[in-house]
Amino acid sequence: xxxxxxxxxxxxxxxxxxxxxxxxxxxxxxxxxxxxxxxxxxxxxxxxxxxxxxxxxxxxxxxxxxxxxxxxxxxxxxxxxxxxxxxxxxxxxxxxxxxxxxxxxxxxxxxxxxx
Amino acid sequence: xxxxxxxxxxxxxxxxxxxxxxxxxxxxxxxxxxxxxxxxxxxxxxxxxxxxxxxxxxxxxxxxxxxxxxxxxxxxxxxxxxxxxxxxxxxxxxxxxxxxxxxxxxxxxxxxxx
Numbered sequence: 001x002x003x004x005x006x007x008x009x010x011x012x013x014x015x016x017x018x019x020x021x022x023x024x025x026x027x028x029x030x031x032x033x034x035x036x037x038x039x040x041x042x043x044x045x046x047x048x049x050x051x052x053x054x055x056x057x058x059x060x061x062x063x064x065x066x067x068x069x070x071x072x073x074x075x076x077x078x079x080x081x082x083x084x085x086x087x088x089x090x091x092x093x094x095x096x097x098x099x100x101x102x103x104x105x106x107x108x109x110x111x112x113x114x115x
Numbered sequence: 116x117x118x119x120x121x122x123x124x125x126x127x128x129x130x131x132x133x134x135x136x137x138x139x140x141x142x143x144x145x146x147x148x149x150x151x152x153x154x155x156x157x158x159x160x161x162x163x164x165x166x167x168x169x170x171x172x173x174x175x176x177x178x179x180x181x182x183x184x185x186x187x188x189x190x191x192x193x194x195x196x197x198x199x200x201x202x203x204x205x206x207x208x209x210x211x212x213x214x215x216x217x218x219x220x221x222x223x224x225x226x227x228x229x
Binding site: 107 | 119152165215222
């Protein structure tokens with residue numbers, strides 16, 4: 001079974017803090033994704049990565065950055081957390097060859113509250 | 116950009132009954148994938164069912180089946196013999212062929228009544 005883990009289930013931070021959310025997958029997947037989930041809006045893509053050190057912006061990259069130094073690990077960074085970044089953050093991974101879309105496997109999510 | 120619409124924010128069903136969740140999408144592509152994901156309360160999101168647009172046959176997975184109407188751009192999920200464990204948020208998603216950009220609907224919260 002594919003396993004995608006996220007470093008924290010719940011996180012409380014203060015405005016202006018730098019926040020790191022970590023995601024690890026154990027299935028040698030090429031692609032990794034960060035989404036934020038808000039009620040009534042579904043999931044919105046923040047960033048994705050299709051290879052080590054490669055990244056692409058999603059729909060809402062403002063205020064976020066990412067890092068992928070190893071294939072199995074994809075980090076989401078909030079450089080200076082703001083209250084409007086309070087949300088559920090979901091990490092996902094997928095295996096794809098030559099860019100073909102494939103099923104995404106999700107982590108349990110991190111509920112981030114910024115005070 | 117492609118959009119996915121789930122017009123039912125909430126649905127409820129009696130245990131052992133059948134329920135259908137609606138999903139429509141907008142695309143100009145002919146090759147794409149459609150998905151239904153399930154997110155139980157406080158638990159991980161998991162894939163329920165997947166449909167390739169080039170396949171005319173509707174996908175089925177045990178009690179879960181879809182009604183894929185390509186011309187109408189409709190992709191509904193039918194859950195038969197509903198169980199208490201089916202209670203969850205259900206998300207419809209679309210992904211283009213050869214593209215990792217997956218689009219999600221807003222979700223439908225399904226309640227199962229004993």
